[in-house]
Amino acid sequence: MAAEHPNITQHHSTDHTLNHVIIEFYEKLSSWEHAIVRDKGFSLSQVHTIELLGVHGAMRMKELADKIGVTTGTLTVQIDKMVEAEWVVRRPHETDRRSILVELTEKGQTLFIEHDALHLQLTTDLTAGMSSEERTVLLNLLTRMNREF
Amino acid sequence: MAAEHPNITQHHSTDHTLNHVIIEFYEKLSSWEHAIVRDKGFSLSQVHTIELLGVHGAMRMKELADKIGVTTGTLTVQIDKMVEAEWVVRRPHETDRRSILVELTEKGQTLFIEHDALHLQLTTDLTAGMSSEERTVLLNLLTRMNREF
DNA sequence: GGATTATAGTTTGAATATCAAAATATATGA
DNA sequence: TCATATATTTTGATATTCAAACTATAATCC
Numbered sequence: 088m089a090a091e092h093p094n095i096t097q098h099h100s101t102d103h104t105l106n107h108v109i110i111e112f113y114e115k116l117s118s119w120e121h122a123i124v125r126d127k128g129f130s131l132s133q134v135h136t137i138e139l140l141g142v143h144g145a146m147r148m149k150e151l152a153d154k155i156g157v158t159t160g161t162l163t164v165q166i167d168k169m170v171e172a173e174w175v176v177r178r179p180h181e182t183d184r185r186s187i188l189v190e191l192t193e194k195g196q197t198l199f200i201e202h203d204a205l206h207l208q209l210t211t212d213l214t215a216g217m218s219s220e221e222r223t224v225l226l227n228l229l230t231r232m233n234r235e236f
Numbered sequence: 237m238a239a240e241h242p243n244i245t246q247h248h249s250t251d252h253t254l255n256h257v258i259i260e261f262y263e264k265l266s267s268w269e270h271a272i273v274r275d276k277g278f279s280l281s282q283v284h285t286i287e288l289l290g291v292h293g294a295m296r297m298k299e300l301a302d303k304i305g306v307t308t309g310t311l312t313v314q315i316d317k318m319v320e321a322e323w324v325v326r327r328p329h330e331t332d333r334r335s336i337l338v339e340l341t342e343k344g345q346t347l348f349i350e351h352d353a354l355h356l357q358l359t360t361d362l363t364a365g366m367s368s369e370e371r372t373v374l375l376n377l378l379t380r381m382n383r384e385f
Numbered sequence: 386g387g388a389t390t391a392t393a394g395t396t397t398g399a400a401t402a403t404c405a406a407a408a409t410a411t412a413t414g415a
Numbered sequence: 416t417c418a419t420a421t422a423t424t425t426t427g428a429t430a431t432t433c434a435a436a437c438t439a440t441a442a443t444c445c
Contacts, residue, residue: 101371106352106359107291108378113269114288114303115385116262121305125404130431139263142256149393154263156270161432163395185393185440203255210255213381221377222250228374229257232362236264274433279402298422310403312424334411334422 123205132157132165133174134202137191140175141199145190147180174198272354281306281314283351286323286340290348294339296329323347 099107124134135155140146146154152162166189169175174195180186191199214222248256273283284304289295295303301311315338318324323344329335340348363371 101368101375102360102363103356105363105371105375105378106356108375108382109265109359110287110291110352110355111382112378113262113265114284115382116258117266117284118303118305119385120262125305130403132431135263135266138259142259147393148395152394154267156267156274157431158433159394160396160434164431167395180393183393183441187394203259206259207252207255210258211251213384214251214254216380216384217377219250222254224373225377226250226254226257228366228370228377229254229261231365233257233260233264235362235365236268281402296422297424306402307404308423309405309425313402316424329422332412332422336423 119209123202130165132161133169136165136169136189137174137195137199137202140189140191140195141203145178145188147186147188149186151189169195268358272351279314282318282323285314285318285338286344286348286351289324289338289340289344290352294327294337296335296337298335300338318344 120134121131124131127134129137132155136151139151139154148159148162148166152159155162157165166175166177170177173192175189176192177187177189180188214225217225269283270280273280276283278286281304285300288300288303297308297311297315301308304311306314315324315326319326322341324338325341326336326338329337363374366374
């Protein structure tokens with residue numbers, strides 16, 4: 088048993104290996120995001136909120152809370168602060184008067200675009216050694232995984 | 237401009253699309269992990285710690301803190317609790333007397349294995365629609381990305 | 386329709402997690 | 416040796432989080 092990797096036996100199936108590679112990828116992204124976030128003075132959840140709103144557009148509180156993985160109570164106070172900072176606004180849902188939509192302000196958009204550019208740089212760096220065909224294949228495979236979530 | 241996706245223009249380059257797919261994948265994994273964690277009564281950081289120690293084996297405090305994305309001060313109190321719960325132990329570093337190695341106990345190993353099984357199930361589900369060749373390609377591409385981090 | 390149950394969001398108070406800075410111990414290099 | 420750098424812990428203040436109670440609206444059932 089290798090002293091430095093006590094929990095990995097040598098002859099995993101592809102599935103096990105793939106699983107660990109995904110976990111490693113997730114951990115590394117998570118660590119990268121953490122570092123970015125701390126530098127900018129946001130919390131991790133706030134950046135996730137900006138990312139989600141930036142990529143998906145306006146969303147209900149409940150939907151957002153589910154996607155981030157926090158309770159709606161937690162999200163309420165978080166969104167309060169983000170409204171205060173003028174990154175997002177609340178507006179009523181068109182058809183469901185219980186619901187509230189949250190969306191990025193212009194300032195929030197700018198933050199999203201800046202943060203997105205950092206992600207793009209990372210993605211570019213990580214895939215620098217790939218051919219354009221390989222990047223296309225990766226895009227295809229990840230898209231299909233996202234659909235299955 | 238599509239009302240529901242105000243921030244995504246229609247004609248992105250592959251790189252932009254790939255970037256957003258990676259972000260989406262990360263957000264979804266993060267949300268999944270959050271939900272798992274809340275059910276079990278751990279914190280997200282604690283599970284990351286268990287994952288990291290499980291996959292990498294024993295690690296120094298500093299190294300662990302960097303990978304998780306917290307300060308060493310934060311990690312100290314977190315590890316205190318995990319030692320208390322008998323999931324990990326501290327032991328001196330062989331050559332550097334400033335450093336402390338953290339490693340999983342048998343109980344911690346069991347937790348890791350249980351958590352890892354959930355991840356494996358997720359990975360299996362997400363790649364259920366792929367051929368074995370596609371899974372191999374995915375493994376190859378992700379491994380190369382991990383190396384570039 | 387009217388009553389009941391479910392869902393969306395907010396508020397509150399307590400518990401927890403986080404950081405920055407100071408303190409201690411050891412290592413490294415001039 | 417002395418000065419500087421690194422690893423960890425401690426501390427006190429701040430921020431985050433949850434669960435539960437509460438309000439408002441929607442959906443369902445008789």
